[in-house]
Every structure is written in C-alpha cells, then in structure tokens.
Amino acid sequence: MPEALELLKTRTSPKAQDLIEPAPNESQLNEILTIAARVPDHGMMKPWRFVVLPKATRGPIVDKITANFRAGNPNASDAEVEKQRARFGGSPLIVTVIAKISPNPKVPDVEQLLSAGAACMNLLNAAHALGFAANWLTGWAAFDKSSGAVFGLAANEQIVGFIHIGTAKGELFQRPRPDMAQIVSRL
Numbered sequence: 001m002p003e004a005l006e007l008l009k010t011r012t013s014p015k016a017q018d019l020i021e022p023a024p025n026e027s028q029l030n031e032i033l034t035i036a037a038r039v040p041d042h043g044m045m046k047p048w049r050f051v052v053l054p055k056a057t058r059g060p061i062v063d064k065i066t067a068n069f070r071a072g073n074p075n076a077s078d079a080e081v082e083k084q085r086a087r088f089g090g091s092p093l094i095v096t097v098i099a100k101i102s103p104n105p106k107v108p109d110v111e112q113l114l115s116a117g118a119a120c121m122n123l124l125n126a127a128h129a130l131g132f133a134a135n136w137l138t139g140w141a142a143f144d145k146s147s148g149a150v151f152g153l154a155a156n157e158q159i160v161g162f163i164h165i166g167t168a169k170g171e172l173f174q175r176p177r178p179d180m181a182q183i184v185s186r187l
C-alpha cells in the first residue's frame with residue numbers, strides 16, 4: 001500500500017494529556033503549517049489563520065483563559081477551573097486555528113468555515129506523517145467571547161480548533177471506526 005494511504009488509514013488521536021515531548025521543531029512546524037494552508041479554498045479567500053502556542057511561552061495565555069473561565073463561571077469548583085488550565089498547560093505544542101468569515105456572494109459562509117475545518121484536518125495528517133500525534137479540541141475557550149481579546153480575534157473570526165501536537169505516550173488507543181455499510185449508499 002502506498003505510504004500516503006497507510007498514513008491516512010492509521011491516523012488516530014491520543015488524549016491531549018497523553019501527548020509528550022518531543023514536539024515538532026521549527027522546520028517541522030513550518031512544514032505542518034504550510035500543509036495546513038494547502039486546503040481547498042473557494043475564491044482564494046484564505047479564511048483561516050494559525051496562532052502557535054509553544055509550551056514554553058504559553059503560560060500567560062493559559063493564565064488569561066483560566067481567569068476568564070473563573071470569571072465567566074463563578075460557581076465552578078477549583079477542580080473545574082484547574083481542569084481548564086490543565087487542558088492547555090500540558091501539550092507540547094498547540095496550534096490555534098481561527099476561521100475568518102467574510103461576506104462573499106460567491107462563497108457562502110459555510111464554505112469558508114469548512115475550509116478552516118480542512119486546515120485543521122491537514123494539521124492532524126501532516127503531524128502524523130512526520131511521526132507526531134495530534135488531537136483536535138475545541139471546548140469552552142474556543143467558544144466563549146472572552147477568548148476574542150486573548151487571541152486578538154476580529155469580529156468575523158472564530159476559533160475552530162486547538163490542535164494539540166506532540167508525541168504519543170504509549171500505545172495509541174484504536175477507537176472503533178464506522179461500519180461503512182451504514183454510511184455509504186449509492187443512488
């Protein structure tokens with residue numbers, strides 16, 4: 001089987017907390033991001049951008065997200081607040097994927113959003129192809145409006161994924177995959 005197909009067939013996501021060092025180095029990250037930007041993009045609108053959060057410099061961002069979570073969820077327990085911090089603190093590398101949706105009579109909003117989703121998928125596959133593992137997460141920080149200031153989001157931008165990247169700790173859990181007969185039909 002060609003190597004590319006083998007890679008596509010074997011990609012799977014470990015839990016983010018099971019991602020350990022090493023992370024992609026700078027040149028590997030550049031390669032991953034370049035592949036992420038090579039996705040179908042109707043009208044060449046580039047309806048996405050990437051914000052890299054290396055572990056070494058992520059602290060202040062995680063502090064802000066955690067503080068925002070506490071402020072927005074005054075009834076949350078300390079454990080719930082710390083869970084939010086842990087969600088961002090541990091992964092060797094996180095790439096934030098931001099969709100930028102601009103009015104275009106020929107390119108519906110959903111097509112721009114789907115292109116951003118495709119960029120997320122390419123990030124996962126490129127990381128896997130380079131021997132790393134990755135997980136596409138969203139969660140509270142992706143959707144809460146407080147993240148706008150943290151990530152410098154314009155009014156037409158939204159976070160569509162935090163792609164956690166690193167090296168898988170131990171054996172990868174293989175989740176069951178769909179029964180193709182249930183999801184494929186022919187007319």
Ligand SMILES: Cc1cc2nc3c(=O)[nH]c(=O)nc-3n(C[C@H](O)[C@H](O)[C@H](O)COP(=O)(O)O)c2cc1C
Nearest residue numbers: 011012013014134135136137138139140160161175
């Ligand atoms: C848009 C999107 C957002 C997701 N957000 C989360 C999340 O916040 N938490 C989570 O546990 N899994 C989330 N997932 C699921 C994981 O990314 C992952 O796909 C799944 O756990 C295992 O699938 P895989 O092994 O095929 O990658 C999300 C998936 C998608 C497509």
